[in-house]
Every structure is written in C-alpha cells, then in structure tokens.
Amino acid sequence: MKRQKRDRLERAQSQGYKAGxxxxxxxxxxxxxADARSYWLGxxxxxxxxxxxxxxK
Known part of the structure; x- marks a missing residue:
C-alpha cells in the first residue's frame, strides 16, 4: 500500500506555524x-x- 503525500498547502501552513x-x-x-505563500503566512x-x-514560551 502506498503512502499518501501530505497536501502541499497543508505542509506550507505547518512550516509557517513552526517558523512562527x-x-x-x-x-x-x-x-x-501566491497560494502557498498565503498558507505559510497564515x-x-x-x-x-x-x-x-x-x-x-
């Protein structure tokens, strides 16, 4: 069974959260x-x- 990759926009949002x-x-x-950038910034x-x-903290 193949593993499903996470959605790119979900990954961008997650990486933005970690950066914040x-x-x-x-x-x-x-x-x-623009779309991935807006998810990262969100x-x-x-x-x-x-x-x-x-x-x-």
Missing part, C-alpha cells in the same frame, strides 16, 4: 507562489498569536 513558534521573521517565507500568523497569548 520559533520566532522567525515573516520575511523568511520560502514560498514564491500559519505564521496563527503561531505568533499563540506565542503572544502565552501558549508557547
């Missing part, structure tokens, strides 16, 4: 395509709001 939790700048977004924003609310 680790304190990376939004300027470090590795994606150039994940980054979610992570930054979680950090500011005290979920992460």
């Amino acid at each position: 939790v680790n304190g990376r700048s939004m300027e470090n977004c590795p994606y150039q395509q 994940g980054w924003r979610d992570a930054r709001s979680d950090v500011q609310s005290g979920l992460y």
